[in-house]
Amino acid sequence: MVNKKCFKCSIEKPLDCFYKHKQMLDGHLNKCKDCAKKDVSKNYRNNIDHYKNYERKRNSLPHRVEARKDYSLTEKGKEASIKSKKLWIRFLVVSEYSGGPDPGDRVKIGVEPLYSLERVRALANDPKQVRLWTRKVAKDVQNLFGSEGDVAELLTELQPHQYIDSEWCTNGLGVWAACDAYAVRRREWVSAVKKEMNMEYFVKFAIGKTGALVLVVSCHL
Ligand SMILES: [Zn+2]
Numbered sequence: 001m002v003n004k005k006c007f008k009c010s011i012e013k014p015l016d017c018f019y020k021h022k023q024m025l026d027g028h029l030n031k032c033k034d035c036a037k038k039d040v041s042k043n044y045r046n047n048i049d050h051y052k053n054y055e056r057k058r059n060s061l062p063h064r065v066e067a068r069k070d071y072s073l074t075e076k077g078k079e080a081s082i083k084s085k086k087l088w089i090r091f092l093v094v095s096e097y098s099g100g101p102d103p104g105d106r107v108k109i110g111v112e113p114l115y116s117l118e119r120v121r122a123l124a125n126d127p128k129q130v131r132l133w134t135r136k137v138a139k140d141v142q143n144l145f146g147s148e149g150d151v152a153e154l155l156t157e158l159q160p161h162q163y164i165d166s167e168w169c170t171n172g173l174g175v176w177a178a179c180d181a182y183a184v185r186r187r188e189w190v191s192a193v194k195k196e197m198n199m200e201y202f203v204k205f206a207i208g209k210t211g212a213l214v215l216v217v218s219c220h221l
Contacts, residue, residue, distance in 0.1 A: 006032035008039075094215070095177040095206035103168040103176035113180045114166050115207045117158055120180075123207065123214045124155035131208075133215045134171050140219050144201065151216055154203060158182055169204055169217045177206040179217050 005012045007030045018028035019036055029036065058064065071077040093103065100109040123129045130152040132138040141151045164181040171177075184201045204218040 002026075004028065004030075006030070006035055008032070008035040092175045093177065094175055094209055095179070096209055096211055097166075097178040097206070100166075100178065101168075103170065103178075107167045109166040109168060109178055111165050113160075113163050114178055115180055115205075117160060119207065120158065120205070120214060121156045123212070124152045127152040129213045130155065131213050131215050133169075133177070133217045137216055137219055141216070144219065144221065151203075151219060154184060154201065154219075155205065155214060155216075158184065158203075164202075167204070169206070171217075177215055177217055179204040179206045181218075 002015050003012045004015055004018060004026065006018070009032060011032065013032050015026070015028055017032050017034075018030075019033055020027055021029045024030065031039070072081060095114075097109075097114040127149045130148060132141055132148060132151075141148060145151050145154070162182045162184055164183055166178065166180050169177050169179045181202065181204045184203060186199050186201070187196055188199045189195075190197045190199070200221065202218065202220050203216065205214050205216045207213070208215055
């Protein structure tokens with residue numbers, strides 16, 4: 001068998017290690033099969049880069065940028081954007097209730113309490129079961145009541161007619177809780193103005209997934 005030296009790797013190999021090619025004198029390429037394969041895959045990789053570059057350039061053309069912007073403003077475009085975001089955002093729901101619309105889709109869940117007042121009252125009777133969800137809530141509670149125990153007391157006094165609605169609330173870190181919102185009117189002595197005033201508190205809370213704690217999500221005047 002005749003050997004032939006590959007011009008690329010300079011290794012002498014038997015003729016059947018070279019691809020056949022009619023126009024070559026000995027009917028074979030001067031580049032061995034191994035080197036030919038390497039070149040093909042290298043060329044392929046280069047083509048991918050080339051293709052990606054081409055796409056990138058094309059997508060940054062002014063009329064294409066405009067077209068994307070226009071599309072993103074249409075109903076279809078908005079839907080597509082929400083859909084693609086949904087693939088990435090995993091909603092972490094910490095409340096016992098997790099049905100209804102997806103958090104992020106729609107804030108309002110409904111106009112029927114998600115958690116029975118009986119359970120909420122029972123839980124709130126133990127101030128240790130009342131958790132303030134965010135730093136902002138902790139600050140609000142501190143300003144309004146002075147202590148967490150007082151907001152627990154407010155929860156134990158909730159009445160059905162004070163219910164407003166139920167909605168998704170987030171702590172801003174991708175964590176969601178399905179909450180019942182109540183408005184509580186109370187006559188209170190306000191030392192700042194030295195007189196009794198009608199105060200109205202808005203309280204939002206959820207029972208946690210473990211069924212054991214009430215997360216106070218929002219509390220303000
Ligand atoms: Zn070679």
